[in-house]
Amino acid sequence: MSAPLATQPRPGAELWQRLRTGEMSALPIAGALVLIWIVFQALNGSFLSSDNLVNLTQQSAATGVIALGVVLTLHLGQIDLSVGAVSGLAAAIVAVGSVRIGWPLTLAVVAALAAGVLIGLLYGAVHTRLGVPSFVFTLAGLLVVGGLQLRVLGSTGSVNLPFQSWLVRFCQTSFLPSALSWLVVAGVVAVFAGARLRDRARRLHAELSAPSLASVLVRVGVLAAILAAAVAYLGTNRGVGSVFALFVGLVALTDLALRRTRWGRFVRAVGGDAEAARRAGVPVRRVLVSVFAACSTLAALGGVLAVGRLAAANQASGAVDVTLTAVAAAVIGGTSMYGGRGSAWSALLGILIIQSISTGLTLLNMDQSVRYVVTGLVLAIAVVIDALQRRAREQ
Amino acid sequence: MSTPPARTPVLSLRGVSRSFGAARALHGIDLDIHAHEVVAVVGDTGAGKSTLVGVLSGALQPDEGQVLVDDAPVTLTDPAAARALGIAAVFQDLALCANLDVVENLFLGQEPVRGGLLDEVAMEKEAWKLLGQLAARVPSVRIPVAGLSGGQRRAVAIARSLLGEPRVILLDEPTASLGLTQIAEFLTLVERLRARGHAVLITSHSLSDLQAVADRIVVLRLGRTNGEFDADRVTYEDLLAAMTGVAR
Numbered sequence: 001m002s003a004p005l006a007t008q009p010r011p012g013a014e015l016w017q018r019l020r021t022g023e024m025s026a027l028p029i030a031g032a033l034v035l036i037w038i039v040f041q042a043l044n045g046s047f048l049s050s051d052n053l054v055n056l057t058q059q060s061a062a063t064g065v066i067a068l069g070v071v072l073t074l075h076l077g078q079i080d081l082s083v084g085a086v087s088g089l090a091a092a093i094v095a096v097g098s099v100r101i102g103w104p105l106t107l108a109v110v111a112a113l114a115a116g117v118l119i120g121l122l123y124g125a126v127h128t129r130l131g132v133p134s135f136v137f138t139l140a141g142l143l144v145v146g147g148l149q150l151r152v153l154g155s156t157g158s159v160n161l162p163f164q165s166w167l168v169r170f171c172q173t174s175f176l177p178s179a180l181s182w183l184v185v186a187g188v189v190a191v192f193a194g195a196r197l198r199d200r201a202r203r204l205h206a207e208l209s210a211p212s213l214a215s216v217l218v219r220v221g222v223l224a225a226i227l228a229a230a231v232a233y234l235g236t237n238r239g240v241g242s243v244f245a246l247f248v249g250l251v252a253l254t255d256l257a258l259r260r261t262r263w264g265r266f267v268r269a270v271g272g273d274a275e276a277a278r279r280a281g282v283p284v285r286r287v288l289v290s291v292f293a294a295c296s297t298l299a300a301l302g303g304v305l306a307v308g309r310l311a312a313a314n315q316a317s318g319a320v321d322v323t324l325t326a327v328a329a330a331v332i333g334g335t336s337m338y339g340g341r342g343s344a345w346s347a348l349l350g351i352l353i354i355q356s357i358s359t360g361l362t363l364l365n366m367d368q369s370v371r372y373v374v375t376g377l378v379l380a381i382a383v384v385i386d387a388l389q390r391r392a393r394e395q
Numbered sequence: 396m397s398t399p400p401a402r403t404p405v406l407s408l409r410g411v412s413r414s415f416g417a418a419r420a421l422h423g424i425d426l427d428i429h430a431h432e433v434v435a436v437v438g439d440t441g442a443g444k445s446t447l448v449g450v451l452s453g454a455l456q457p458d459e460g461q462v463l464v465d466d467a468p469v470t471l472t473d474p475a476a477a478r479a480l481g482i483a484a485v486f487q488d489l490a491l492c493a494n495l496d497v498v499e500n501l502f503l504g505q506e507p508v509r510g511g512l513l514d515e516v517a518m519e520k521e522a523w524k525l526l527g528q529l530a531a532r533v534p535s536v537r538i539p540v541a542g543l544s545g546g547q548r549r550a551v552a553i554a555r556s557l558l559g560e561p562r563v564i565l566l567d568e569p570t571a572s573l574g575l576t577q578i579a580e581f582l583t584l585v586e587r588l589r590a591r592g593h594a595v596l597i598t599s600h601s602l603s604d605l606q607a608v609a610d611r612i613v614v615l616r617l618g619r620t621n622g623e624f625d626a627d628r629v630t631y632e633d634l635l636a637a638m639t640g641v642a643r
Contacts, residue, residue, distance in 0.1 A: 281504030
């Protein structure tokens with residue numbers, strides 16, 4: 001009848017319960033990343049060198065942006081298997097448009113992103129109007145878009161971008177100036193602290209339970225310490241890459257949208273129970289279409305960043321490998337395959353874990369085969385944890 | 396309770412029919428609901444009660460007939476349209492998102508926004524107030540609904556229907572999973588809703604639960620209206636006969 005209020009769980013038991021049901025997703029995964037770093041550092045002393053970490057962050061950005069889109073579709077309990085192909089098509093449009101046809105580079109980039117928007121809208125329409133499962137029609141999309149990519153590239157199959165183009169410079173050699181990095185860190189910490197303190201004041205004013213001042217300050221301190229350590233350490237080498245800063249910025253924005261906007265709440269509601277969301281007045285179709293469009297657009301942006309990083313687009317751009325890495329990153333980062341649960345930060349954590357494994361094994365002179373096996377095992381562990389957490393929640 | 400005087404009904408159905416494939420769930424239904432009135436719709440399983448609530452709440456569209464609000468025909472394309480006209484529904488299956496917490500469920504689809512972002516503080520404050528009005532005991536408004544008991548979930552669903560002060564509140568089988576004390580609490584709440592001027596429609600397959608609180612009792616049988624009774628004067632035997640179709 002009445003709620004069992006009497007039994008206060010012990011702090012340890014409560015922590016275990018939260019871990020078991022996946023209520024705290026980011027912390028254990030960040031812990032896993034640190035563990036992976038410690039292991040590789042023990043095996044090869046240059047793994048945690050600032051030079052290697054700068055490379056690692058730079059290599060993560062393009063596929064990380066694609067994984068961010070996958071995180072959104074997973075939130076709906078859907079999947080887009082064509083993200084790699086869409087990124088490849090976007091890369092081809094940028095290269096062919098700007099080099100062969102002679103468009104201004106900016107126009108070529110806009111055209112590539114527009115192609116992403118269009119593909120996503122099409123997926124959304126097919127899914128909402130015809131009710132076809134997304135993993136099947138995005139598989140069809142993978143083939144169609146892959147074919148379009150080959151057609152755009154033409155017979156030679158490979159187009160190089162000039163090294164002095166702004167896109168290549170942005171993705172390869174552009175790093176935030178030290179002063180700007182520190183300004184960004186200070187700004188982010190100030191905004192975070194201000195928002196937390198104001199939220200606390202409003203909650204106290206409304207006579208709601210509020211976190212203690214000490215816990216707010218600890219959180220602000222931890223954030224400041226992590227950001228400062230990252231910027232300081234990367235700063236001993238080339239610094240924070242512009243393209244990585246763009247990726248982290250996109251993750252932070254997506255996180256804000258998912259947690260603190262109506263759209264984000266609708267996305268989680270539709271992922272949890274689409275029929276219940278519909279009856280609560282959520283525009284389910286529009287939410288679905290917007291997420292497929294956002295996913296394909298982010299995939300296209302990832303392709304644009306990849307063509308800048310390689311200074312070339314070819315038939316291997318956005319191969320199946322890219323799709324698998326992006327999906328694996330989203331799941332390893334802690335976004336549930338069952339919909340309605342996850343975080344934008346799982347794109348960042350997931351891609352860093354995959355990229356760390358890849359870089360670490362390369363430093364140990366292991367070949368591709370070992371990389372596939374290890375990444376596959378990590379993905380398997382992540383999926384098993386996801387399934388176990390879901391079981392624990394349903395009990 | 397006093398019989399409602401002759402006045403414009405808030406919500407009406409005129410000759411409404413609805414089929415699912417070959418199965419006819421509703422057939423030529425006429426119904427009026429007034430402000431300050433509790434209408435109980437009773438009927439056996441499969442009589443069409445949930446379909447009736449579906450049509451009134453905009454979740455289902457009628458194949459024939461009209462829905463009227465203040466005597467003016469309206470088309471309820473979806474629940475949001477019904478909401479905008481002041482019609483709120485609590486479905487039998489509650490229609491809560493188990494992965495969202497209590498506050499998120501209460502305000503789903505009608506979240507207050509402050510500076511472009513969700514106003515969590517205002518929502519949480521209002522949530523405690525609403526749950527307090529229902530005397531609902533919930534351990535926290537920030538735990539996912541998946542962690543609540545059946546009775547607690549029902550309280551959350553009913554609290555949600557009260558948001559935005561709707562004129563009509565539709566409750567589909569609200570007493571189905573409640574214990575005796577909770578039913579008594581629920582009936583007190585319904586009386587409070589009527590006193591506040593809401594029009595309330597409650598469906599049930601149980602005769603005894605609602606007779607104490609209802610002003611009128613409408614009996615559905617096999618998708619048709621099979622009698623309409625003044626709750627103060629009707630006998631249990633009359634209702635049972637109308638529900639089962641057995642001649643007295």
